[in-house]
Amino acid sequence: MSIIQTLLSNEPEFEFSTQYAPVEDSINSIICFINYYDQIFKESNTDVSLHLVFFDKNGxxxxYKKLDIAANDAVQFNPKLEGIQSDGMVAVAAIPKKNIHEINKGGLQIRNKIGSGFYIRWESDSGGKDLMHEWAAIQQFHLPREVHHIGISKTTHNIEHGVIIMNPVVDIKAISKPTINLRVSGKKEIIETVLLEPIPPLSTRVIKYSDILTKFNKTLTDEKSLIIDITGENMSPPLTAEWNRFGDFHFHHI
Structure with a gap:
């Protein structure tokens, strides 16, 4: 059994939140977490075990790292310094060392599945930096088909546009087969359609539109704004991606 499957089995009440987390020669992903349990459950003095599981792009x-974080303490975990490499996602969960139902003196309504909040700071060797909070949680079962729409506006800057697609499902049968449509904003006519290669469970794909859509660059030059429709099952809501020629980048949710 994999580490993530063991953790999910051992901690059924908690979710493992994910985020794109490349740790390679030219880029690093710093996981930033503050133990907020004492702020939610006042004066409970609750320590947590912070679990981090890293995956490559193929799942x-x-x-894997487990960190003990004292109440109200914080950590900025640098995976590169720990010898971890990744070109995929990270799954993170902060598991309290006390029974949250017993420390819930204020009678807060506790969800059936408890997620963990954190931030990730991306840093590239070229000086690019970006920051975002946690994203969709790991799922144990098939996710239904969804459609996501991404708007892209023409700019005077030399920017490469793309998308990051993650399959957060652990079930080995949960393959994602997204379709990407290109169209002009405000119009239903599809200019170009591409069916991506299947994305296995717990896998990540970083895609530049100009690499897969032959008409993307010309259409963006001719039109003020475009729409990318991404349709598929077993995938988190996509992250938008932008890279410019000076080495800066921007990853964000839609």
Missing amino acids: SETG
Whole structure:
């Protein structure tokens, strides 16, 4: 059994939140977490175990770390310094060392599945930096088909546009087969359609539109704004991606 499957089995009340987390020669992903349990459950003095599981782009586990975080303490975990490599996602969960139902003196309504909040700071060797909060949680079962729409506006800057698609499902049968449509904003006519290669469970794909859509660059030059429709099952809501020629980048939710 994999590390993530073991953790999910051992901690059924908690979710493992994910985020795109490349740890390679030219880029690093710093996981930023503050133990907020004492702020929610006042004066409970609750320590947590912070679990981090890293995956490569094809869904294989590449690293695991467990950190003990005292109440109200914080950590900025640098996976590169720990020898971890990744070109995929990270799954994170902060598991309290006390029974949250017993420390819930204020009678807060506790969800059936408890997620963990954190931030990720991306840093590239070229000086690019970006920051975002956690994203969709790991799922154990098939996710239904969804459609996501991404708007792209023409700019005077030389920007490469793309998308990050993650399959957060652990079930080995939960393959994602997204379709990407290109059209002009305000119009239903589809200019170009591409069916992506299947994305296995716990896998990540970083896609530049100009690499897969032959008409993307010309259409963006001719029109003021475009729409990318991404349709598929077993995928988190996509992250938009932008890279400019000076080495800066921007990853964000739609």
